[in-house]
Amino acid sequence: MFRVKSPQDFGSAIVFLLIGLAGLYFGKDLTYGTASRMGPGYFPYLLSWLIIAIGVGVGFMSLTIEGPPIERPQLRPIFFVLVSVVVFGYLMSYVGLAITGVVMTLIAAFARRNFNLLESVALGIGLSIGCVLIFVYGLGQPLPAWWGE
């Protein structure tokens, strides 16, 4: 029977195959052309097939060669860090950098287990002031500092 000997390689093979197949599927309407007149689809197809081939190869390797297991991901840091990134983009266009910075710092602070409200609020306000001063007023980046800008 098949037995996965290297979970990391097996997982990589699946990722490679998915990307290669997606490359072929989403590129199916692109003109392939000929070698002497390459169409927009020529190089993407070539690369997609190459990724699939490597995926198959790595897949076989994962069944024959022993390898390290996949470490269990911790969801807490992943979740809060990613939410803070997306929320930042959403809030920026409404309330500007000063308030967004504080909110983002608070969300990001939840990524750690020992959340301390007072400390995080203080840090958020400090970072926000610093970033507004550096990026908006100091470097003149085209960022809204406040709402309605």
Add this chain to the structure above:
Amino acid sequence: MDVFANLATGFGAAGTLQNLWFALVGCVLGTLIGVLPGIGPIPTIAILLPITYGLDPLSSLVMLAGIYYGAQYGGSTTSILVNMPGEASSIVTCIDGHQMAKQGRAGAALAVAALGSFFAGCVGTIFICAFAPPLAALAQQFNSPDYFSLMVLGLITAVVLAHGSVIKAIAMIVIGLLFGLVGTDVNSGATRYTFGVSVLWDGLDFLPMVIGMFGVVEIIRNLEQPDLHRSAIAARFRDLWPSMKDFHESWRSVLRGTGLGALLGILPGGGVVLASFAAYTVEKKLAKDPSRFGKGAIEGVAGPESANNAAAQTSFIPLLTLGLPSNAIMALMMGAMMIQGIQPGSAVMTSRPDLFWGLVASMWIGNLMLVVINLPMIGIWVKLLSLPYRFLYPAILLFCVIGVYSTNNNSVLMVFTAGFAVFGYILVRLGCEPAPMVLGFILGPLMEENLRRSLVLSRGDPMIFIQRPISAVLLALSVGVVALIVLPVLRKTREEAFQE
């Protein structure tokens, strides 16, 4: 001598008040991120890219380069005082550097690291002056097929010399090449993989990718670790002077490290990490009494620290002469140049001599600044080290997102950033190194264009890559490099070298 006239041009361009200021900013920032564990030069350069849009090309390159080699100086401080590498290139410095610090010789270790780096940086700059013009002259004879083969060689060498699984790294490069094709095809006008999202028409912006995959993933991974108690060994400026004995024991290591680093830096994929590991191995092999290593041998600090800084300088050579980035940092520098409307390659030296020689001169000036920044100001950096990570990571995260957001104030980019962070996290968990993907991403459109032109020239015959002599040699070298890795003997040495 031509070189002196050129260097004079360079110092003239780099010596303006504005460029000196940006060199200083780059060096201070580089030292800062080098000292702080948890943020490396890749996300830092990415974060600062939007700020450089408004600068003139030389100022922005001077600053970004300063961050890269500045990080090599700063990284050693953390390694020696805390036994935790501030940068990947300073991992080996921990071994003997921290032992020296424990024995009360922190000052000597820091001083040797900084002075060795300074010497290496100066030699690295001379290396660029000596090797860049002939390489650029050679590159001017290159035609499309030659460029295509050169990129193949560069990418393959980059993979073989990097650590981790070779086959997975090749897959990462190919995935990067594919991602690089997103957007409007310049030849046909057809849009590829844009899914109707208008921001993708101009191609996938590389900031969300780089910041997501390196900056954000790094933060998540650090948060997964339990809180580390970092205790720094105190160091004061007046303790910094190494004894005559220290000088006597380390000058040969500095020379060897510099030479090795300068050579390894030129190779695609070589870069700073490989240079420092190789230098440590060499020092240990050559030592009369190898058992001293791991117990505070000054050679184990002098060699690797000189090597990583020499490599940081010379890794600019392939980018500036051939237009070939040798590692992810150089890929970012290439991106920075292209945003400024400069196509990196042999033409830079002739069309923009002020830019090329100005950058070279700024490296020498920057290295001088770094000695001053690192030695007398050591107390400040030690204080920064005691800053807990819970204060640090929200700041890093905030800088990351501001960097991405300020490219075009579009919140879609933040969703991309989060998406790439997830992708990068999965890759790291699966043992795939994401850095080669950046190389592929930058080179994707160039490779396609050169493949297309080659095949037009040959009317579709792929034999053109073997018929043209330059291309044939480059491809033969690529095959040779692959063969090296397949041969068991050499594979074993490679594994050993990375295990140390």
